[in-house]
Amino acid sequence: MRVATWNVNSIRSRVGRVVDWMVREDVDVLAMQEIKCKPEQFPLQQFEDAGYEVELHGLNQWNGVAIASRLPIENVSVGFPGVPGFGTVKATAAVPASAVVVDDAGLPVEARALGATINGVEVWSLYVPNGREVGDPHYSYKLEWLARLADVTRRRLADQPDLAIALMGDWNVAPRDEDVWDMALFVNSTHVSPPERDAFNAFFTLGLRDVVRDLDVPGYTYWDYKQLRFPRNEGMRIDFILGSPAFADLVTAASIHRNERKGEGPSDHVPVLVDLELDSALDDDRPMIF
């Protein structure tokens, strides 16, 4: 099974490229971020014509996450328990108050997390808040969002240590100095600050692994549209697939699809993909969990 994550930066303006890539690369499951649309605006037909079903969570023109799959999608979760909300998103004609989920503090929850079970594997499409500037309210929101995600992941794995779970998406954190092209330019910047890196590294403490980095796949996953960042290869590595031990054990290969930043109408992010070996579970006498 081939599973990928991709911040598509508007699915409506990118659907041709996205579906073409999925078909060409024989992708079974794709977690998308920044679909930037509501359900009725999602270009579902083009996915279905290519053999994919789609579950999505989109409230408005911001954020939005989706999962497309050739295999049946089960147990869909919108958001995760304890996910913090932010800001003052108001109900409109397009987004009635009844559709706005609020957190314990009454803040509206943004469309940044969608989970599902596919072929026995729990996959998540995550769009971590950007943070904007160190010290900005969006920055503390980002740290809190990551902390709550770590909390719920810790509890999930405490209850089910053998759960194959993949946290995939745009984490908006560059965990290592080599994940940006010039650390000198990022002094006092978001994405590289110690609290953000601590919040990201906390997932490793829970036993998760960066299943792409672990296979020594190099390179960035994002290049800003501005300032010739891609031609100069001035990018950032901020899109990751973090897997529980049971998930990591299934991974046989990984790749970052840099070519998807080229040509007409690219997203500013590229897909990150892993191959999973699931067939062996059907051939031996281990429990049939897949």
Add this chain to the structure above:
DNA sequence: ATGTCGCCTACGAGGCGA
């Protein structure tokens, strides 16, 4: 270079977010 995109509202161009 403050260098680009994509969305919104509202029908032109400015505002927002990344």
